[in-house]
Amino acid sequence: MVFFWRKSEEEKLAEKGDKNAILKLIEKGKRDRAIQVLEGFKDDPELRKILYDLYLKEGKYYFAYQLIEHYDKNLGTAWERATIYERVGEKEKALQEYLRIGNFESLTKAGHLLYQMDKKEEALSVFERSLNLAPALKREELQEIIRKIKEELGLLQVKKESFIEKIRKGLQKTKEKALFGIILRGRKVDEALFEELEETLVRADIGAKTAINVVEELKKEAIKRNIKESEGLRDLLKEKLSSLLTGCQDNIKVKEGKTNIYLFLGVNGSGKTTTIGKLAYKFVSEGKRVLLCAADTFRSAAVEQLEVWAKRSGADIVKREEGADPASVVFDAMKRASEYHLVLIDTAGRLHTKEPLIRELRKIKSVIQRFYPEEPTETFLVLDATLGQNSISQAKVFKEAVDITGIILTKLDGTAKGGAIIPICRELKVPVKLLGVGEGLDDLQPFDAEVFVQELLSVEV
Ligand SMILES: Nc1nc2c(ncn2[C@@H]2O[C@H](COP(=O)(O)OP(=O)(O)OP(=O)(O)O)[C@@H](O)[C@H]2O)c(=O)[nH]1
Ligand SMILES: [Mg+2]
Numbered sequence: 001m002v003f004f005w006r007k008s009e010e011e012k013l014a015e016k017g018d019k020n021a022i023l024k025l026i027e028k029g030k031r032d033r034a035i036q037v038l039e040g041f042k043d044d045p046e047l048r049k050i051l052y053d054l055y056l057k058e059g060k061y062y063f064a065y066q067l068i069e070h071y072d073k074n075l076g077t078a079w080e081r082a083t084i085y086e087r088v089g090e091k092e093k094a095l096q097e098y099l100r101i102g103n104f105e106s107l108t109k110a111g112h113l114l115y116q117m118d119k120k121e122e123a124l125s126v127f128e129r130s131l132n133l134a135p136a137l138k139r140e141e142l143q144e145i146i147r148k149i150k151e152e153l154g155l156l157q158v159k160k161e162s163f164i165e166k167i168r169k170g171l172q173k174t175k176e177k178a179l180f181g182i183i184l185r186g187r188k189v190d191e192a193l194f195e196e197l198e199e200t201l202v203r204a205d206i207g208a209k210t211a212i213n214v215v216e217e218l219k220k221e222a223i224k225r226n227i228k229e230s231e232g233l234r235d236l237l238k239e240k241l242s243s244l245l246t247g248c249q250d251n252i253k254v255k256e257g258k259t260n261i262y263l264f265l266g267v268n269g270s271g272k273t274t275t276i277g278k279l280a281y282k283f284v285s286e287g288k289r290v291l292l293c294a295a296d297t298f299r300s301a302a303v304e305q306l307e308v309w310a311k312r313s314g315a316d317i318v319k320r321e322e323g324a325d326p327a328s329v330v331f332d333a334m335k336r337a338s339e340y341h342l343v344l345i346d347t348a349g350r351l352h353t354k355e356p357l358i359r360e361l362r363k364i365k366s367v368i369q370r371f372y373p374e375e376p377t378e379t380f381l382v383l384d385a386t387l388g389q390n391s392i393s394q395a396k397v398f399k400e401a402v403d404i405t406g407i408i409l410t411k412l413d414g415t416a417k418g419g420a421i422i423p424i425c426r427e428l429k430v431p432v433k434l435l436g437v438g439e440g441l442d443d444l445q446p447f448d449a450e451v452f453v454q455e456l457l458s459v460e461v
Pocket of ligand 2: 272273274296302346
């Protein structure tokens with residue numbers, strides 16, 4: 001009897017808005033009754049908060065939402081409000097709260113919401129912000145999401161072309177191909193043919209001396225093997241050119257499970273920035289984390305250009321203002337490098353100031369080695385194929401500054417001087433690792449000497 005009397009006394013107190021009595025009701029598990037009572041005191045901030053907490057505990061999100069909407073926009077925590085908004089379908093409001101919180105969890109939530117709302121570009125940028133704050137264990141999951149969105153936005157479309165098809169596509173644009181194709185098609189082997197061949201080899205920029213040698217040897221072989229038709233010379237020429245390219249070919253090095261630093265050197269306009277963009281795209285498509293370092297601080301446009309490539313490829317970027325010390329940008333990049341598989345460093349190539357250029361490049365290298373004594377994994381010299389052999393002299397300046405591990409020959413799609421690849425690699429004694437065959441994301445190929453020569457002399461023009 002006493003028990004019932006005391007209980008109703010408590011309820012009476014509660015009904016009058018006595019906070020302690022209400023809390024006692026809740027303590028005893030009479031949540032519904034407490035809610036019923038509290039709903040009469042929504043104007044009282046203290047009791048309202050108790051009601052709000054109860055709504056959340058009971059999963060009555062819509063009621064909690066109404067409290068927020070009609071009584072107090074700051075009720076509870078921002079995270080709670082965001083969750084409530086999300087539950088009741090107020091996506092826009094949920095989004096605003098998540099963005100305001102701005103931590104890893106909330107930005108990830110905001111990214112998902114934006115994606116659901118079909119705002120993919122915004123989702124991408126929010127996920128990228130969230131990635132910057134992500135704990136190590138969450139990074140991969142987030143990268144995968146980012147990669148997927150990029151693919152959907154067409155930022156990472158992977159063309160299904162075979163390796164050989166790609167090389168063909170690139171080389172089809174080279175002009176020598178047409179020349180050799182025509183000379184070697186359906187002709188009698190005679191002095192005039194040899195002269196034309198020699199001329200074409202010179203025009204292809206393989207070097208006059210080499211051209212004369214090649215043709216001399218072809219003549220001897222043609223007599224020895226009694227070759228009468230030009231078609232028969234094709235294989236001989238292939239053999240000869242291939243042997244000249246022995247040792248000129250190598251793959252780019254990537255140390256698995258480590259941070260790889262690649263340094264890109266070359267004169268203005270040789271194609272450094274474009275090549276970095278293409279290579280970043282290739283690595284990001286393979287699921288690697290890539291950081292671009294804008295150490296060409298000479299012009300602000302150079303930094304902007306690299307930023308565009310970072311966006312297109314899905315790589316991150318480290319930059320500073322125009323005119324900043326390039327080595328200091330490299331320093332910033334090195335501080336973050338351990339989070340990445342690859343760091344690609346863009347440099348300025350002002351050749352008219354040779355001594356400062358050499359000093360600058362050495363300084364950059366020493367900054368890299370302060371952090372990673374074994375790096376750079378690759379120091380690429382980017383050369384413009386349209387300059388042909390003329391690029392050899394500029395190459396020597398860079399070689400003087402730092403050791404070059406590979407040549408990247410760009411713009412091979414628009415030149416008749418692709419033959420220069422032979423003197424370039426033989427004279428510099430550095431292998432050619434990549435070829436640039438256009439301005440698109442996909443227009444970068446590994447250099448394969450055999451395929452290169454084969455395509456050069458192929459009849460399908
Ligand atoms: N056709 C063709 N154009 C290319 C290729 N690579 C680069 N280019 C173009 O060449 C021009 C110069 O390329 P960049 O990448 O800006 O050269 P860079 O070495 O960074 O030049 P600076 O930043 O001035 O030192 C750009 O218009 C590119 O689009 C290629 O393989 N083929
Ligand atoms: Mg550049």
